Amino acid sequence: MRHSRKFASLAAVSVLAMTLAACGGGGSGGGSTSGGLSGDAGANLDGRGPITYVQGKDNSNVVRPLVDKWNADPAHKNEQVTFKEQSDKADQQHDDLVQNFQAKNTGYDVVDVDVVWTAEFAAKGWLQPLKDKLAFDTTGFLPATVATATYKGTLYAAPQTSDGGILYYRKDLVPTPPKTWDEMMGMCPIAKKNNIDCYAGQFAQYEGLTVNAAEAINTAGGVIVDKNGKPAVNTPEAKAGLTNLVQAFKDGNIPKQAITYQEEQGRQSFEAGKLLFLRNWPYVYNLAKTDGSSVVKDKFGIAPLPGKTGPGASSLGGHNIAMSVYSKHKATAMDFMKFMTNEETEKFYATQGSLAPVRADLYADKDLVKQLPYLPVLLTSIQNAVPRPVSPFYPAVTQAVQINAYAALKGDKTVDQALTDMQAALAAAGSQ
């Protein structure tokens, strides 16, 4: 009996441990499909009927009014749209989409995808190629946003909203903003004189670092992944770009605590008046103007990111709207995608949700600029933007960039070593 009890306890422990391990397993079998317009991608092209639109949490109530507007149109009586709202966490949205695509769920007709997921989903064969019968006209869209939706020369999604980095600066201390990186570094003595830090971006080891490292490398004329999807980061240009950041850390032009900064820490430091230059997204603008704790309300200006000779190359944020190959009503889905990206809707995104439009002419719209004064600067930013590496292995790519760039910024590795490792890791990511 003593023995059996011991055995029972052992069994219990193993069950416990198994449960723990099983939690990690997650998901189901690997997704593998072949592309081409055969199979699912060639079916239901003329299908009309009710569809579902899937998007992450609708925080600023943008989607519902649009869906209501669509549904109220008598022409859409038989083509009603249902809104399926996901969680507000990007990772969970990604995993939810993956699971439903793997299950070939016909209930996910039109989906909202982050710009960096588009290539992965396209390569998995889950997104309907937008060509031939379902061609989508991208005239008037900002070219960089179209590039995020393009994989191997084919458009797989329509740009929906965009985002780009801009430079916030203290106009009371720096009357004209720096146009180039060297110029900005040359202004750092002003920060020193005023006993504040000079420049900060997002340098903690997370997605934000990929954005910032990519901007530094692209601005200096380098690339992370070339036109053919091959890693090409071991170049003199890329080295010059990453060296700019590493050197700024060494000189103290970027304060040493910036190695822990995500978007929010940089914003807080800037709003507290402790930072001369800040690279951040447009969302900071309204907060810095209105936050009770902001001491720089009327003392800051915005400019395009400083570059090598002119404006720097921002990384792109934002979302694309795409159609599932498993949808039964693709003609309706196409109409809805056009509706969700037309000029009027894009304007609504900007006014209601402060989401940057993907159509160039809206940036000159007087009403919009009045409401969102950063638009002209953002336009320059997006016009000079380079998408983050368009790769179906983006999660592995961003790891390779983050980990090695972080080591270089901390001085654990030389820039050369970091780029050699980054190149090797990117190559390994692409040949799993």
Added chain:
Amino acid sequence: MSMQAEPLTRRGKKGTGAGPENKEVGQDRKQKTQGRAAALLIIPSMIVLGIVIVYPVVDAIVMSLQKDAGLDPATGSFVAGGFAGLYNYIHWILQQCNTPGGQASCPAGTLGSQFWSATGTTFLLTVITVALETVIGFWMAIIMSRTFRGRSALRAAVLVPWAIPTAVTAKLWFFIFAFDGIANTLFHTSILWTGSEVPARSAIIIADVWKTTPFMALLILAGLQMIPDQVYEAAKVDGATAWQRFTQITLPLVKPALMVAILFRTLDALRMYDLPAIMTAGANGTTTLSILVVNQIRIGFNSAAALSTITFLIIFIVAFIFVRFLGANAVESATNSGKVK
């Protein structure tokens, strides 16, 4: 398996003299039908266990023997990887990656290069946090077991950190350890808590100890309350010092509860995810095995399945050592402490 073992022993206890020396035919048949009834009653729970535990584990193992989908360079779309044998396991354990030049050791910046460092980190964090939590938890339990005014208020207060969801705790400590955070302001330091290895690990250890010591304290408290007062009185009469009473009475008598508490905490700590994920995102030597698994899931399921199977084996071996050699008996004491709670 445990399910089958238990009713058998209980039945043996109930049937008086059901040994081989007293073998009546009726009794034997009764036993047989009873056994059948017992089996029938167990079936539903076995089915549930099968669906909830066996199926996912087996599925994970099957998945781990498949290759992750690879990219067809011509079309740019993914194709199924096919059978991989033990490739995924070799990939992790030997840290070998596929590179354009064939098999080579994984370059820095790939997940494959982090397996052993993640294992080391996981064990380091586990050993330090569990040791600290045991000592502090014991001390808290001894205080809580005394009778004094406001004891229930103290017990409730001690439970607060345990009651807060870990993700919230992690965010809380994330702010505390920010450069402009409370920790640096309070001690007039300018430590970059999440900026290098030792401070980052310390920050996670502090947060974890703060959060889970109450759990330890409660389990130990349950053990302490099982010790009758008379034993202490007798020892006092015999002239035992406080230290002797602690080492000769308290420790041996509380050992079963203590071992279970340590076992639970160890298994828990070995799969630590939320604290490092939120506080440091795995930077600066804080990537644990669980973080590695989750990162890998986004890149390839099959390789992630292999990694979680390895993690399972590691946790299983640790649990086995505890039960077999250190005498932690989870089932027995778990029911005891369950009663006390």
